[in-house]
Amino acid sequence: MRPCIEFRVIKTVLCNRLYNHKNSLRIRNKDILFRLHADMKRFNHSWIIAMILFLFPLIYIFFLHSKPVVLHVPLHDLPYVFGQWSGEDIHDPEKQFRIDGADSELNRIYRNANGREVQVYIGYFEIQKQDKELITYKLGDLYENAKEITIQIDTLNNIQANKTITTTGIQQALAIYWYNLNGQIIANNNKAKLITSIDGLLHRRTNGAFIIISGKFIRQEEVDKLSVDEVEFAKIFLPLLQKHFS
Numbered sequence: 001m002r003p004c005i006e007f008r009v010i011k012t013v014l015c016n017r018l019y020n021h022k023n024s025l026r027i028r029n030k031d032i033l034f035r036l037h038a039d040m041k042r043f044n045h046s047w048i049i050a051m052i053l054f055l056f057p058l059i060y061i062f063f064l065h066s067k068p069v070v071l072h073v074p075l076h077d078l079p080y081v082f083g084q085w086s087g088e089d090i091h092d093p094e095k096q097f098r099i100d101g102a103d104s105e106l107n108r109i110y111r112n113a114n115g116r117e118v119q120v121y122i123g124y125f126e127i128q129k130q131d132k133e134l135i136t137y138k139l140g141d142l143y144e145n146a147k148e149i150t151i152q153i154d155t156l157n158n159i160q161a162n163k164t165i166t167t168t169g170i171q172q173a174l175a176i177y178w179y180n181l182n183g184q185i186i187a188n189n190n191k192a193k194l195i196t197s198i199d200g201l202l203h204r205r206t207n208g209a210f211i212i213i214s215g216k217f218i219r220q221e222e223v224d225k226l227s228v229d230e231v232e233f234a235k236i237f238l239p240l241l242q243k244h245f246s
Contacts, residue, residue, distance in 0.1 A: 066200050067238050068103075068126035068209035069182075073244045075106040075122055083236045085110045090119070097121035097140070099210060101132035116229045118215045119173075120237070128206040130195065134179065138216050142166060142175070142212075148187050149176070153235055160187035161234070163227070166214065176234060177212035180245045185238075209245055213237070 080087045087110040096107045102123035111117050125134050146164040153159060161178040168214050179186045182199070186192045192208070200206045213234055214228045 040089060048119045066127055066129075066204050066206045069205050070126055071104060071244055075104050075124065075244065078106065078240060078244070082240065084112045084167075085233060085236070087111070087120070097214075098122040099136065101125065102210075103127075110233065112229065112233075116215065116226075118229065118230055118233050120214050121212050121214075122209055122241075124207070124209040126210065127206050134196070134208045134210055135193060142177070143189060146177075151176075151231055151234055151238075153238060158166075159185045159238065161185075162187050165223075171216060172212045172218075172231075174223055174230065175212055175214040176230050179209065180209040180211060182207065182243065183242060183245050211241065 087108045090109055091106040097119065098105070098121075103126040104122075104124040106120065106122040108120045110119055110120060123134075125132065128134055142164060143162075144164075146162040148160050149163045151159050151161055159178065161176050163174070163176050166175050168171050179192045181192060181195050182205070184195065186195060196206050196208060213230050215230055217223055217226050
């Protein structure tokens with residue numbers, strides 16, 4: 001009996017020591033993780049502060065030291081007639097599309113031989129700064145449901161643009177729009193902002209243009225044909241624009 005009792009005592013002592021050792025490891029691991037988390041937080045805060053200090057002078061240059069870039073060829077020099085399309089200026093302010101702060105604007109209606117009408121707006125910014133921006137929250141409704149599409153200009157070239165349906169009162173319109181940044185055609189808002197920022201930092205310029213082509217429709221079944229006509233218009237019109245922005 002005695003050896004059996006001694007064995008149980010030894011077993012109990014060993015189990016207790018093993019339990020205490022495991023407990024100690026858990027506590028030590030928790031302490032290490034806590035310290036690691038604290039060190040990471042301190043690192044993140046230091047990194048954020050360092051980035052702010054690094055970017056502040058760059059942001060200062062971007063907003064305050066960019067130079068205006070005037071168009072070499074005025075927008076109103078764009079042809080009124082090309083291909084099967086003929087255009088006229090829109091003078092009624094209520095029918096015009098506008099972006100606050102644009103330095104040069106074009107508002108025209110173009111019609112083709114079949115009577116299809118598309119409205120064209122171009123807003124050009126010589127320089128962007130606070131409260132004078134190409135991409136603005138005021139066009140949030142336009143951006144909200146936009147989808148990127150590819151427009152094949154010719155066998156070698158295509159561009160990305162955005163397509164969306166806008167609603168004003170009871171009137172609906174199909175719109176295709178994009179940005180032109182010194183000859184670069186950009187669809188994505190974030191990419192356009194990034195390119196503008198890089199241009200501002202490296203070249204001290206933040207100029208750019210917003211181009212939108214839109215056509216009204218009444219019945220949903222009209223949308224596909226309208227889309228084809230707008231894309232065909234864009235394919236002819238876009239090369240004419242390049243000499244203004246390149």
